[in-house]
Amino acid sequence: MSAKTVLFIAEPQSVTGIFPTLQQAGLQAGLADNLMGALGFIKKSNPCLIFCRPELQGFDAKAFLQKAQTIEGFPPVVIFSGSGNAEAATEFLELGARDYWIEPLIWEKIKLLIPEDVPEPAVEPEPAVVKTAVPSPSSHGKFRIIGRHNAVLRVLALARQVAGSKATVLISGESGTGKEMFARYLHHNSNRTDKPFVAINCAALPEHLLESELFGHEKGAFTGAINRKLGKFELADGGTILLDEITEMDLGLQAKLLRVLQESEFDRVGGVETVKIDVRVLATTNRDIETTVNEGKFRQDLFYRLNVIPLALPPLKERGDDVLLLAEYFTNKFTATYGLGQLAFAEDVKDWLMSYGWPGNVRELQNLMERAVLLAGEGPIQTRHFLMGDEQWTPDDLGQVDADQQAASEAAAPSSPDEALSVMPLHEMEKRLILKSLEETTGNRTRAAELLGISVRTLRNKLNEYKKQGVEV
Structure with missing residues (x-):
């Protein structure tokens, strides 16, 4: 079988450093520095992947992407650039780019996009300094974000741009929209990815316990404190901490959190020594935090300190065909998990998925798809597999069902929702x-x-x- 080929449309000095690594992995690398050369190479060598640098003089990357969309079977195109511009990233993604990366190119990212497994290079290259590592939304990265809707692409482009910084990020959105997934995505694509990621739900504990969980305590600080305990901030030192449901934190504790954000230091409960830390702070909320501030339930100065980079996630009902994209993804995920064969959707399922309001957002969709996969058996998945009311099931579905009992249940059931x-x-x-x-x-x-x-x-x-x-x- 012939070796797979990767085409680079860029200046030679910006990409040739990665060529030896590709060759060690059994891949061929091609290079073009103009449109005609690129199209000729594509026609002749049929590359499996294209990397395009928009700064290449005399080359219109946007026009190239628009042309690519008109050619059936055109290989995926990754835009890579020396500057992280959220607006440019969004525009390239909307034009059909597979992803938008910040230089330099590294093997660990490239191999995720190769259609089939390829051998590892015999010798790993020296690690490059990565400003922001950005796996594709449709790649096989651990924390991929799945979606093609413009609202998601805009948020994802901004997340890519700031992932490598230490700026605090406030992620807002309805429950189930994927706020923690975006937080993990930010950490995974930062230069802290090999350091701890620590998450804590601020609504799950009362104030005095939450303070101890966040900042730790000394032995004897309170009844039951029989040993020194390190808090979440210390455990996350060098890495990232996620403060989930931040708006549920009491005002008194908010003041202590503000000090941590401003000074990168805190005192353990009952302690006398100041603890210095290097932690990136991410926070999430499913509330309108500005309204909470106006109501006096959340400190304004803390809001400004957390809201350096705001990421507002859209609800699933506003993401159009992403519902079907996610439904297919979860179907494949759960059929693989449970060792089942490939399942198709019945004709009316897609209409039902698109018409349902999804109050629980992506999390609800995930749960319902798992249910449907398990109940469908050998398929196809039908709308009744999503709904658990008695009226959705027949004796054949349930196995041995007493017809008299079923009739009695139907007679006793209310005739309408009202x-x-x-x-x-x-x-x-x-x-x-x-x-x-x-x-x-x-x-x-x-x-x-x-x-x-x-x-x-x-x-x-x-x-x-x-x-x-x-x-x-």
Whole structure:
């Protein structure tokens, strides 16, 4: 079998350094410094991948991409540049580029885009200084972001541009939109990728425990502190810390966090020595944080300090065909996980996926696709595999079902949603939904809160109320 070929459209001095590594991996490398040379090479050698440098004098990379989109089977094109410009990156991605990278080119990134496995180079090259390592949204990187909608591409382009910096990033969006995934993406593509990534949910603990979790404590600092404990900031030293649901943090603790952000130092609970750290801070929220600031529930100075780089993630319902792209991705993921064969969608499934509102966003889609894969068996996946109401199932689906019991259930069921609402008090419906969410998440309060669209603190308060009523939770 002939060796795969990679074409570089760039100045020789910007790419020839990577050629020996490609050759050691069994790849052939081609070079063109003008449009005619590039098109001639593509026609003759059929490269599997193209790298294009837009700064190449006399070459219009945008026109090249537009032309590429009209040719069936054209190889994927990666734009690489010496400058990280979010607007330019977005424009290139919208024109059909596979990805937008910041120089220099390194083998560890390139090999992720080769269609099939290739052998590792016999000798690893000296590591280059990487400003920002950016795997493709559709590559096989560990923390890839899947999506083609412009709203996602704009956020992704900005994330690429700032990944290599130490700037704090505030990631906002509805529950389930992928805020933690973007946080891990930022860390994974920074120069801290080999250092710790530490995440903590600020809504999961009361103030005094959260302070200890963040900053640690000394032996004897409080009842039960029998040993010194290092906090999350110390554990993340040199790496990245994610403060999830930052708007749920109490005002008193917000002031201490502000000091950490400004001075890169803190005191352990009960301690007298100041601890110096080097940590990049990322934060997420599913609330309108500016409204929270105006209500006096979040410090304005802390908001400004966190909001150096804002990333606002769009809800799934606003991402168009990304719903189908993600549905196919999760289908393939779960069929592989459970050792099943390839599953197709029934004719009406795509219409249902596009018409559903997705209040739980990508997380809800992922959960429903796992359910559908398991229930479909050998396929195809049908709309009833997403829905769990009794009316979605037939005796054939359920196996041995007593027809009389099924008829009695149907007779007892409310005839309309309005009737169902009229016979159940609102607080009782709320309780049932909360308990059902805990059942579906096997007791995971954080996931249950996300499914319900409330904070963990609100969920905890509700459960305390139910305990007082004698409900087992």
